[in-house]
Amino acid sequence: MTVCTTTDDRGVADAIARAAIERRFGACARILMAESVYRWKGEICVAAEFVVEIKTTAERAPKVEALIRELHAYELPEIVVHPIVGGSQAYFDWLSGELDAAS
Numbered sequence: 001m002t003v004c005t006t007t008d009d010r011g012v013a014d015a016i017a018r019a020a021i022e023r024r025f026g027a028c029a030r031i032l033m034a035e036s037v038y039r040w041k042g043e044i045c046v047a048a049e050f051v052v053e054i055k056t057t058a059e060r061a062p063k064v065e066a067l068i069r070e071l072h073a074y075e076l077p078e079i080v081v082h083p084i085v086g087g088s089q090a091y092f093d094w095l096s097g098e099l100d101a102a103s
Contacts, residue, residue: 001056002082003064006036006049009073013050016071025063026054027098055084057099 003026007013010031017029032051037044054064061081068079084092 001058001061001084003054003056003061003068004078004080004082005052005068005072006034006078007052007072007074008047008049010050012071012073013052016052016068017054019067019071020054020056020064023063023067024099024101025060025067026056027095028055029053030055055095057096058083060099 005016007016013031017031020026020029030051030053032053034049034051036047036049038047039045056064065079065081068077
């Protein structure tokens with residue numbers, strides 16, 4: 001699974017990514033730049049944002065969600081969970097191993 005959020009604050013993006021890894025809610029976090037276009041409270045907005053993508057398991061996705069709510073500054077943070085439908089088994093083994101180390 002990947003859990004994604006966006007924020008306009010690099011410090012918040014870094015804090016979410018680092019906390020997810022430190023708490024072993026995720027095995028890897030990626031921060032990307034993006035330009036978002038959205039409607040908020042009746043206005044069309046355009047904003048430079050940071051996308052935080054955290055790779056995790058289905059079991060830990062709710063913990064990542066709670067972490068985002070804890071650290072995010074937005075009134076309504078984006079929290080989107082994406083299933084991973086395929087990929088490198090060696091990578092998935094590493095990911096599981098990183099998260100299992102928390103147990």
